[in-house]
Amino acid sequence: MMWRRLLRRGIRGETPSATPDGVYGPPERKVGSLAHDCIFKMPLRHGVDDNEAMRDMGRRVTEIVMAAEDLPHDEQQAVVIPRPEELQRQIFRE
Amino acid sequence: MTVHDISEVCPRSYDIKAPYSGYCLGKLPSEDAEITHVGPDTPCGEYMRHFWQPVCLSEELGQYPLAIRIMGEDLVAFRDKSGRVGVLRRHCTHRGASLEYGLISKHGIRCCYHGWQFDVDGTILDTPGEPSGSRIHPSLKQGAYPAHEHWGLVFAYMGPPEEKPDFSGFEDYGTPEEGIIPYSTWHPCNWLQCHDNFMDPMHAVFLHSRMTGDQLTPAWGKMPVVEWYETGGGNGIIYVATRRMDDQHVWNRINHVILPNYCEVGTAFEEGDKQKYFQRNTWNRWLVPVDDTHSAGPSAGVISDPASTTARETPRLAAATVSTSVPTSTTAGAPTRNGSALPATGTPKPVSGPLLSTPWSIPAGPIPGS
Numbered sequence: 001m002m003w004r005r006l007l008r009r010g011i012r013g014e015t016p017s018a019t020p021d022g023v024y025g026p027p028e029r030k031v032g033s034l035a036h037d038c039i040f041k042m043p044l045r046h047g048v049d050d051n052e053a054m055r056d057m058g059r060r061v062t063e064i065v066m067a068a069e070d071l072p073h074d075e076q077q078a079v080v081i082p083r084p085e086e087l088q089r090q091i092f093r094e
Numbered sequence: 095m096t097v098h099d100i101s102e103v104c105p106r107s108y109d110i111k112a113p114y115s116g117y118c119l120g121k122l123p124s125e126d127a128e129i130t131h132v133g134p135d136t137p138c139g140e141y142m143r144h145f146w147q148p149v150c151l152s153e154e155l156g157q158y159p160l161a162i163r164i165m166g167e168d169l170v171a172f173r174d175k176s177g178r179v180g181v182l183r184r185h186c187t188h189r190g191a192s193l194e195y196g197l198i199s200k201h202g203i204r205c206c207y208h209g210w211q212f213d214v215d216g217t218i219l220d221t222p223g224e225p226s227g228s229r230i231h232p233s234l235k236q237g238a239y240p241a242h243e244h245w246g247l248v249f250a251y252m253g254p255p256e257e258k259p260d261f262s263g264f265e266d267y268g269t270p271e272e273g274i275i276p277y278s279t280w281h282p283c284n285w286l287q288c289h290d291n292f293m294d295p296m297h298a299v300f301l302h303s304r305m306t307g308d309q310l311t312p313a314w315g316k317m318p319v320v321e322w323y324e325t326g327g328g329n330g331i332i333y334v335a336t337r338r339m340d341d342q343h344v345w346n347r348i349n350h351v352i353l354p355n356y357c358e359v360g361t362a363f364e365e366g367d368k369q370k371y372f373q374r375n376t377w378n379r380w381l382v383p384v385d386d387t388h389s390a391g392p393s394a395g396v397i398s399d400p401a402s403t404t405a406r407e408t409p410r411l412a413a414a415t416v417s418t419s420v421p422t423s424t425t426a427g428a429p430t431r432n433g434s435a436l437p438a439t440g441t442p443k444p445v446s447g448p449l450l451s452t453p454w455s456i457p458a459g460p461i462p463g464s
Contacts, residue, residue, distance in 0.1 A: 036348055
């Protein structure tokens with residue numbers, strides 16, 4: 001439903017960023033995404049709701065990548081990659 | 095037999111709690127044409143025409159013109175003998191013959207019927223048989239669309255010429271050329287039914303794993319926790335799916351769809367047992383409407399990690415690629431230009447490629463990109 005709502009707003013011209021200019025960006029910029037995979041070592045913990053722990057971890061990863069959403073690929077890599085590594089260390093400190 | 099108003103027969107017709115309510119629920123919802131119909135002058139069709147759309151694979155452009163249908167328009171794609179790609183209206187502007195049967199020339203294509211020759215931009219280059227002094231050359235054009243090749247895909251821009259955006263390309267994440275693997279899929283349904291699927295990670299647990307055996311890797315059978323977020327100020331959505339792989343590891347996956355019909359999804363062959371951060375093996379996919387009831391997926395695997403399982407498996411899936419060309423005759427069994435035939439049902443099917451009789455019969459299973 002969320003996708004269809006976005007599409008409908010794009011079709012109706014209600015979202016400035018949903019135009020070709022908004023999607024493609026400036027001519028020197030390639031269209032990129034936030035798609036990726038991470039595998040974390042996160043041992044099951046007794047007494048902890050694992051689904052909640054995974055949801056929390058997913059939110060932390062989302063914050064990291066969305067903060068770099070507007071960066072070109074090279075800068076995005078440089079900014080993002082150290083942060084899941086730091087997140088991994090945090091998981092073990094907690 | 096009297097036909098009753100369903101509200102008289104079944105006053106609680108939409109009470110989904112009622113047992114045996116099949117008859118009462120028999121009314122189908124109306125079509126949501128605003129977001130599904132794609133022909134010229136439809137809202138969704140006009141919106142999509144403002145973006146570059148992949149219309150076929152570069153490797154499909156060979157000795158003969160390729161008949162394609164995109165957003166309800168019958169077209170022909172070809173590479174002329176100068177190496178330029180043309181995407182033209184399929185029917186000759188002179189007498190309507192199909193340019194699928196045309197002769198590819200050094201410059202453009204020549205119609206089989208009266209030999210008229212059209213350049214890749216639709217300019218009429220030659221009208222043999224017309225009297226000298228004919229004014230046809232300057233007064234007519236064959237309908238044509240700008241084309242651009244990228245990643246082994248042919249893109250066309252089918253919108254208003256004055257609004258054509260630059261083609262800036264798509265991010266390859268540092269992937270070498272040999273890591274870009276074009277392929278295509280074919281879907282006998284509206285484009286949106288397929289595109290919805292990219293934001294639905296739950297289906298993979300069942301369709302690609304528990305119900306069928308592991309089509310990709312066992313990791314897909316684990317139930318994820320999922321959240322969705324808007325991106326780009328409202329031009330896209332990501333899903334964030336996190337799965338527990340074993341008592342030590344969790345797999346966090348983000349897939350991204352971007353308006354109007356593009357998506358990048360992560361690797362189809364994740365095993366989930368080795369730590370990794372921000373790996374960018376992606377399937378970059380477009381769901382391109384063929385018409386209101388068919389769609390195609392000219393796409394590219396962008397495999398940035400050559401040591402990954404995905405790098406080994408992607409070419410095998412891509413080998414099952416299907417053509418975006420469409421049968422041009424409605425007569426069952428009639429041969430098409432590329433030598434294949436319509437199935438007896440007359441239902442459009444992929445019409446070229448070595449695995450077309452059972453395009454998804456390979457062990458890795460159906461459409462990649464979950």
